[in-house]
Amino acid sequence: MGFLNVVVIFLLACGLFFFFAGAVGILRFPDFYSRLHPAGKLDTMGLFTSMIAMALWVAHEWHLGDILTALKILLIVAFVFITSPTATHAIVDAGVRAGLLPWTKDSSEDKS
Amino acid sequence: MSAHFPGLVIIIPLVAAFLILIGALLDRRLAFPLTALALLGSLLTAIGLLGKVIQTGVVEYHLAGWAPPVGIAYRVDHLNALVLVAVATVAFVNLMGTRELVKGLFEDRLGPFYTLYILLIAGLQGIVVTGDAFNLYVLLEIAALTGYALVGMSEGRAPLSSLNYIFIGTVGASLYLLGVGYLYLVTGTLNMADLAVRLPALYPSKVVVSAFVICLVGLCIKMGFFPMHAWLPNAYSHAPDPVSSLVAPLVTKVMIYVMIRMMLFVFTPAFAFDQMAISEPMVWLAIAAIVAGSFMALSTRRLKRMLTYIIVAEVGYMVGGFWLGNRLGISGAILHIVNDAIMTLCVFLSAAAIISKVGSDAIDDMQGLFKKMPVTMGVFVVAGLSIIGVPPTCGFFSKWYLISGAVAAGQYGFMAALLLSSLINLVLFFRIFEIAYFEPFHDHHGDHGHFVSAVQEAPFEMLVTLVVTAVLLFALGIYAGDIVSQIIDHAIPVGIT
C-alpha cells in the first residue's frame, strides 16, 4: 500500500503547487489578460492532479461502490476540463469586446 | 371550515396572487376583480376570526398537522385578530379606492402590480397571525420585498429612495433574524409560546439580553422609530400614490405590532419592562420622535412629505405608549395601531385624489380646492381632525388613553409631547384648510399657455371609499370603548395593571 500512498501524496502536492502558483500568478501578473493565464491553466491542472489523487485514494480497495465514486470524481475532472478553458476564453472575449488593451512593456513604463 | 380560518386568511390571498398573474397573462382586465375577490375573502375570514376569538378565546392552527415546537403554528388571540382585521380592511378599501389611479399609472403592468399588492398583504397578514419567530422573518421579507418593488416604481427619486429603503430594511430584518438566532441558540426552539416558556429560566444569560436588544433595534429600524427613521419620509413620499396609501398605513403599524408581540408574549413583561430598565429611555426616544416628527412636518410645504413626517411622530405615539408599561398606555398603543391605520389610509387616499387632480403635491397649489373637490376635502378635514384628536373621531380616544397612561405612569414629558404634537397637527392641517378654503382657485396650469381647468371631483369609486373611510373614523371613535373593553383588555396579559 505504501507505493499508492506515495503516488497520492505526490499528486496532491503537485495539485497544491499548481494552485499556489496560480494564486501567485493572479496576484503578480500585470494585466487582465495575463492574469487569466494562471487562473485558467494552473487551476485546471491543480484540480486535475488533486482529483486524480482523490480518485486513487478512494478506489484503492477495489470495492464496486468505491470505484463508482472514483469514476464520478473522474467525471468532475472531465467536465472541468471542458468548461474551465471555455470560461477563460469567454472572459478574454468579453475583455476584448469591452475594449481592454493588452499589456505591453511600453504601456507599463508610461504609467510609472 | 371555520377551524381553518387562521390558515385561510393567508392562503386565500397567496393562492390568488399566482392566479392573478396567470389570469393577467390571459387578459389584463382580470387582475383587478380577482384581487378584489381575494381580498374580500380574506377580509371576511379575518372578521370571522375576530368573532371567533371574541367568543371562544385563543385559536390555534397547526400547519401541516405538526404540533408547535416541531411544526409551525398560528396562534390568534385578541391582539392579532384585531390588527388582522385592520390590515385586511385597509388593504381592501385602498384597493377599491385606487382602481382608476392604478389603471392610469401602471396600465401596461397591471398583472405584476396586483400580484405584488396581494403578496404584500399576504405577507403582512402572515406576520400578524404567525406564532413562529422564524416564520415571521420569512413573511417580513415577503412584505418588505414587494414593498420595495412597489415603492420604487415611480418617476423621480423613487428608485433611489427605494434602494436606500432596501439597505436599511435588510439591516433591520437581518438584525431581527440574528436576535431570533440568539434565542434559538439558548433555547433550541423557534415557537413563540415555547420560547416564552423556556426563556424565564435564562434571563440572567447575556445572550438573552443581547437577543432582546438586537431584536428591538432591528424592529425599530423596520418601523422607522426616531433615530432610525431617515428612510421613511423619502421612501413613502416618493412612492406612487396608490402605493403610499397602502404602505404608509400598514407597514409601520404591523412592525409596531411585532414589537408588542415580541415584548409581551416572547419576553415576559417583567423582563421587558422591569429587568431591562429601558422603558425610560424608550419613552424619551418616543418623545424625541414625536417632537422631531412634528417639527419636520411643520417645515415642509409638500403634502405627502408632511404626512410622512406625521407618521414618524405617530410611531413615536405608539412606541412611547407601549413602553409606558401600564395597561392604559398599552391599550392606547394598540387602539392607536388600528385608528392610525385607518386615519393614515384616509389622509393618504384623499391626498392621492388631490394630487391626481391638481397634478402637484405642493400645499400652495391647493388653493380653492374646497369648491372644486368638496367631498374629498370634506373627508380630508375629517381625517385631519382625527389626526389632531378632536372628538368624536377615533384619534381623540386613542390619544386619551395614551395621555391617561402617561399620567398614570408619571411620564409628564410624554404627555406634553402628545399635546404639543396635537397643537402642531392643528397648525399643519388648518394651514391647509385655510389655503384650500379661503384663497381663490388659481389654475397653475394656466401659466403654460394651455388653459385647462381640469380640476374637479375625484372619480366616483374613490369618493365612495373616501366617505367609507371617513365613516369608519367616526365609527371607530364611537365604538372605541367597546373595542377596548371587548378586545384590547383581553389582549394584554393579566399581570399588567
Add this chain to the structure above:
Amino acid sequence: MRFLALITILMVGGLLFYGTPDFPAWGDPESPASLHVSPYYIEHAVEDTAVPNIVTAVLADYRGYDTMFETAVIFSAGIACLFLLRIYRRKSTTTRLYRHNLTGITLRIAKGGKLPEGSAEFERIDSLWVPYDMIIKVTSRLVVPFVQLFALYVIAHGHHSPGGGFQGGVIFGAAIILYAISNDLRRAFRRLNEKAALLASAAGVLLYAGTGLMCLLLGGNFLDYSKLADLLYTDAIMARSHGILIVEIGVGLAVMAVMVSLYYNLSSAGRHDEGL
C-alpha cells in the same frame, strides 16, 4: 461619513460581542440548541415521513409552510424585477443586424426588409459587436444537457442526498442562463419565452400551495400531506414522502423559472431585446 460608519459598526459589533462569551462552545453537541427540537427531527424523521434526508423532511414537511413562503419570496422577487424593469414597447424600429454564419459577413437590414426567422445560415445579432464564437457555443451545447440532467437528479434525489427543489431549480435555471449567455437572449426566448417563464413560476408555487389546499379539502390541516394517502394509493407515511416530492417539484419549477426571468430582465435592463 467614515467616522459615522465606524461608530455604527463599533456599536453593532459591541452589541453582538456582548452576548458571545455566554454562548455554548462551538460544536458542542450538548448545547441547548441541539437538545430541544432538533433531536426530535433526527429521531423521528424517518418514521414520520420515510425520508432519510432530515433536512429535506424538515424543510418540506415539518416546516413546509416556511418553505412555501420562501418560494413565494423568490416568486415575488421575479415579479418585482419584471414590474420594475420591463419596458413594454412596440417592435424596435431601428435596423437589424444579421450574420451569415458560414462566411461571417454581417448584413445590415433596414426597417422594412425581412429575413426568415428560422434560417439556419443567417443569424440575428446584437448591434454591439458580437464575435462568432464557435468555442463557447459548442461547449455550451455539450454541457447544457448534462447540467439539466444533473438538475433533475438533484430535484428527484433530494430525499436521499443533499439536494432538493431549490438547488435543482437553480441548477436548471443556470443551464438555461448558460444557453442564453453563450448564444443570445432571443435564442433563449425561443426555448423559454417570457410568458412561459412567468407561467411556470406561478404554476410552480401554485403546485405547492395547491397541494396544501388539497390536504385542507381532504380534511387535514393545510399542507398535511398524510391526508393525500388515498389519492396516492399509499399509507399516511409514504404519502408524506410523496407529498414532499410533489412540492419539491413545484419549488424546482418556480425557482428555475424565476432565475431565468430574473436573468432576462436584469441582463437586458428590461428591454428583452439585446442581452449580454
Add this chain to the structure above:
Amino acid sequence: MESLLANFLAKYNYWAYIGLVMIGMYAMIAKRNLVKKIIGMNIVQTAVILFYVSIAAKKGKTIPIIAHGHEDTGHHAVQALDYISPLPHVLMLTAIVVSVATLGVALALAIKVYRQYGTLEEDEIAMRIEEQ
C-alpha cells in the same frame, strides 16, 4: 489569560461572523458606490447564515442524512447525538433564498437608478438631483 484565549479560540466561528457583520455594515454606510453597498448588504446576510450554521455544528458528527434509511430502521435506533442539527440548515436554506431575492430586487433598482442618472456614485447622483 489562558482560559480567555481558549474561550476565544473555541468560538472562532462566532468572532468571524461578528467581523463579517461589521465589514458588511461598514461597506453599506461608508462606501459611496451603490453596487458596493449592495455587496455590503450581501455580506451582512451571509454573516447571519454563518452564524446559524455555526449553531448547528457538532464536532466530529456527520450530516443529517440517515444512512441505510431504507433497510431497517428498527434495529439500530437513530441517535440524535450522531448527527448535526438539521433545523438551522433548513432555516438558512430559506435565508439564502431570501438574500438572493433581495439581491435581485436591489440590482433591478440599481439598474433603474443608473438608467435615470447615468451613474451609480452617490455623490454624482446628488449632483444630478440638485441640477434638476
